[in-house]
Amino acid sequence: MTERCDLLITNVHAATMDPSLPGAYGAIEDAAVAVTGNKIVWIGPRRELPESTADQIIDGEGQWLTPGLIDCHTHLVYGGHRAGEFARRLGGESYEEVARAGGGILSTVRATRAASAADLYRKAEPRLKALMHEGVTTIEIKSGYGLDLDTELKQLRVARRLAQHYPVNILTTCLAAHALPPEYDGRADDYITLVCEEILPAVAKEQLADAVDMFCENIAFSVEQCQRVIDAAHHLDLPVKVHAEQLASTGATRMAAKAGALSVDHIEYITDEDVAAMAESGTAAVLLPGAFYTLKETRMPPIEKLRAAGVPMAISTDLNPGTCPLGSLRLMMNMSCNLFGLTPAEALAGVTRAAARALGVCCSRGVLRAGLRADMVLWPMESPDQLAYELGALQPAEIFFGGRHVTA
Numbered sequence: 001m002t003e004r005c006d007l008l009i010t011n012v013h014a015a016t017m018d019p020s021l022p023g024a025y026g027a028i029e030d031a032a033v034a035v036t037g038n039k040i041v042w043i044g045p046r047r048e049l050p051e052s053t054a055d056q057i058i059d060g061e062g063q064w065l066t067p068g069l070i071d072c073h074t075h076l077v078y079g080g081h082r083a084g085e086f087a088r089r090l091g092g093e094s095y096e097e098v099a100r101a102g103g104g105i106l107s108t109v110r111a112t113r114a115a116s117a118a119d120l121y122r123k124a125e126p127r128l129k130a131l132m133h134e135g136v137t138t139i140e141i142k143s144g145y146g147l148d149l150d151t152e153l154k155q156l157r158v159a160r161r162l163a164q165h166y167p168v169n170i171l172t173t174c175l176a177a178h179a180l181p182p183e184y185d186g187r188a189d190d191y192i193t194l195v196c197e198e199i200l201p202a203v204a205k206e207q208l209a210d211a212v213d214m215f216c217e218n219i220a221f222s223v224e225q226c227q228r229v230i231d232a233a234h235h236l237d238l239p240v241k242v243h244a245e246q247l248a249s250t251g252a253t254r255m256a257a258k259a260g261a262l263s264v265d266h267i268e269y270i271t272d273e274d275v276a277a278m279a280e281s282g283t284a285a286v287l288l289p290g291a292f293y294t295l296k297e298t299r300m301p302p303i304e305k306l307r308a309a310g311v312p313m314a315i316s317t318d319l320n321p322g323t324c325p326l327g328s329l330r331l332m333m334n335m336s337c338n339l340f341g342l343t344p345a346e347a348l349a350g351v352t353r354a355a356a357r358a359l360g361v362c363c364s365r366g367v368l369r370a371g372l373r374a375d376m377v378l379w380p381m382e383s384p385d386q387l388a389y390e391l392g393a394l395q396p397a398e399i400f401f402g403g404r405h406v407t408a
């Protein structure tokens with residue numbers, strides 16, 4: 001019997017990233033991929049393709065097909081910029097010193113509060129487009145530059161609106177517990193009460209967030225305060241993620257793992273016990289080499305231990321105006337190899353399969369497999385190792401979003 005599908009791509013090599021297939025890339029050489037609706041319905045060696053007809057047939061010309069890339073940690077909706085702070089840090093001030101002097105996150109909070117939703121939307125568009133042009137088909141966007149009810153809602157609504165206008169999946173995360181707003185100076189517990197009792201319930205009511213995040217650090221919120229945010233999120237049936245142990249060891253990772261967090265992000269200062277706790281709970285590590293690089297950090301996340309424990313290692317831009325104004329997930333892949341010692345295959349897994357885990361969407365995307373979304377990128381390269389290695393000239397030849405061809 002002849003199978004009918006909407007789109008058939010043949011004469012490609014597929015880096016499926018499917019861990020059930022052999023090799024670090026789960027590669028299928030000389031593959032064919034059939035798509036119907038927004039899903040992959042068949043993928044395998046071309047010679048095994050059942051007799052098929054398709055509305056559209058694409059000759060992949062021997063190029064490589066990968067899953068659409070996933071940027072699982074961004075703060076890309078914000079007002080203003082922090083080039084002045086960049087200059088101060090180049091002059092020797094530390095990120096913590098700038099933050100404690102009222103700059104850092106709080107300077108972006110001032111600009112974000114002052115901006116209209118339309119301004120925020122317009123400013124976010126080029127950041128989103130830069131990622132999309134690199135083959136990113138799923139992006140997480142956090143709030144956290146509002147720190148009051150109206151501005152947190154404004155940021156999240158802008159993020160949701162971007163998803164309505166661009167062919168990209170956007171998952172939103174409420175990061176109201178990002179920093180202490182000035183009007184709560186000296187009253188951090190009261191601000192956490194506002195987050196738990198007003199901001200999160202309002203966000204949940206409008207279905208504006210897919211997850212809840214928090215900044216658990218000496219310059220932000222304590223483990224006890226973050227535990228309250230986790231409890232409030234769980235009460236609203238929202239999964240959690242934690243900015244954990246970027247600047248110091250705090251116990252945040254163990255707390256997050258115990259709570260079944262989707263991911264802990266940064267984690268430069270975690271211990272062996274923390275790694276064991278993550279492995280046990282299935283919490284993904286999100287590595288943010290761009291923030292590490294921008295802050296000129298020297299303490300690396302314990303890659304070898306995460307690898308040995310089988311913890312999924314996602315890689316993301318952390319795109320934000322302070323610690324990583326670098327809107328390129330491909331650059332992060334390169335940095336994860338050069339700065340953290342990941343292999344090129346781990347770097348690709350970090351922006352596909354592991355990133356899907358970090359967002360709790362691995363049942364629908366992150367690998368090329370029948371039944372999953374047809375978010376795919378065709379690359380003019382001879383080896384998938386080139387993706388982490390070669391920037392600039394190597395750009396997507398074609399991008400498919402839910403089986404739909406979008407302009408690369």
Ligand code: NIG
Nearest residue numbers: 105243291318320321322323
């Ligand atoms: O992930 N760690 C906290 N949040 C961001 C930095 C935000 C900022 O400096 O504006 C981060 O690195």
Ligand code: FE
Nearest residue numbers: 073075243318
């Ligand atoms: Fe971040």
